[in-house]
Amino acid sequence: MHITDRFHDSKWGILTHYLSFVQNKAGDLHNQGVGETSWNECVDSIDVEKLAETVASTGASYLFFTMEQGTRYIIAPNETFDRIGGLRTGEGPSRRDLVLDLHAALSKRGVDLYLYFTGSGPADDPELGPRFGFSCGEGEVVTRPFVEKWAAVLEEYSRRYGDKVKGWWVDGCYREMFGFTDELLDLLYYAAKAGNPDAIVALNDGVDIRYRKTYANEEFTCGEFDHPTGIPNERFVDGAQAHILVPLGATWGLPGLQRSGEFLHHFTKCVNLMGGVVTYDTAIYRDGSLDPEQVEALKCIKS
Numbered sequence: 001m002h003i004t005d006r007f008h009d010s011k012w013g014i015l016t017h018y019l020s021f022v023q024n025k026a027g028d029l030h031n032q033g034v035g036e037t038s039w040n041e042c043v044d045s046i047d048v049e050k051l052a053e054t055v056a057s058t059g060a061s062y063l064f065f066t067m068e069q070g071t072r073y074i075i076a077p078n079e080t081f082d083r084i085g086g087l088r089t090g091e092g093p094s095r096r097d098l099v100l101d102l103h104a105a106l107s108k109r110g111v112d113l114y115l116y117f118t119g120s121g122p123a124d125d126p127e128l129g130p131r132f133g134f135s136c137g138e139g140e141v142v143t144r145p146f147v148e149k150w151a152a153v154l155e156e157y158s159r160r161y162g163d164k165v166k167g168w169w170v171d172g173c174y175r176e177m178f179g180f181t182d183e184l185l186d187l188l189y190y191a192a193k194a195g196n197p198d199a200i201v202a203l204n205d206g207v208d209i210r211y212r213k214t215y216a217n218e219e220f221t222c223g224e225f226d227h228p229t230g231i232p233n234e235r236f237v238d239g240a241q242a243h244i245l246v247p248l249g250a251t252w253g254l255p256g257l258q259r260s261g262e263f264l265h266h267f268t269k270c271v272n273l274m275g276g277v278v279t280y281d282t283a284i285y286r287d288g289s290l291d292p293e294q295v296e297a298l299k300c301i302k303s
Contacts, residue, residue, distance in 0.1 A: 004200055004219050004241035007277055010061035012268050012301060015116065015245060016284035017066050017253040020073035023286040032286045039073045043094040046288035052105035054290050059302030062112035064169055064279060065102055070124035075099065080156045084149050085128045103164040112166045119173035119180065119188055121150040141179030151191040158195035167200035168192040169222065175205055185215050213238040228259055228267045235275025242276035248294045255283040255291035261300030268301050
């Protein structure tokens with residue numbers, strides 16, 4: 001038995017980017033013409049039953065859902081975040097616990113839940129970045145005090161969700177740009193596993209054109225590719241499950257297709273035959289609906 005067997009046997013799944021500066025931005029195509037509202041109203045608008053039913057209809061075995069990216073706006077409450085950030089409940093992380101609601105909707109349809117997190121915290125927030133200790137300015141690098149604070153936020157989530165969350169894909173763990181080291185990555189890794197030792201974790205060091213392991217303990221490769229072009233040589237890369245994450249659209253989060261459904265069927269089959277797993281980044285709208293053209297293409301994979 002290997003800790004990634006469940007993930008390996010899943011074959012393929014979906015990832016979505018649901019963010020305050022996308023789905024809650026007036027004029028953005030993902031906003032559906034609603035305009036900017038409070039983050040709480042935005043998160044409350046997601047129909048998890050509809051989303052889960054759509055994901056299940058494609059044949060995907062799992063969904064990676066984005067918790068946050070660079071801002072104070074997270075999809076679930078977190079007392080640690082509010083305390084460090086000096087916020088009242090609902091001023092940053094949403095009052096609704098979307099993770100618990102997603103799990104409830106997905107699990108009854110046999111779809112696993114994984115989460116997308118970041119290593120850089122609210123670095124793009126001009127008020128909260130300094131409070132946490134990292135603002136992503138030119139030449140600025142992460143410090144142990146910052147990572148300890150941010151890992152505490154992650155640990156609160158991990159302990160709350162336990163085995164409801166099967167794994168974590170942690171973005172922005174850049175060694176050259178942000179100064180992450182193995183010692184600092186350890187803090188995030190063990191925080192993610194605090195509530196579920198069997199959760200699998202990958203810490204992303206950026207886009208590449210090859211399957212690679214970027215941190216000694218990670219159980220699967222982040223596999224961030226811009227295009228569906230790479231086939232792994234075998235299931236494991238230095239002991240990590242081979243995995244590729246690739247956008248269906250021209251780039252991350254966009255609707256439309258850079259490849260046909262028939263191509264996706266063939267590509268997924270090739271990666272799976274070599275022991276790898278494929279995750280497709282799929283456009284998601286404010287109400288939790290997915291791009292219809294992409295959904296139909298994904299259905300070709302299971303045909």
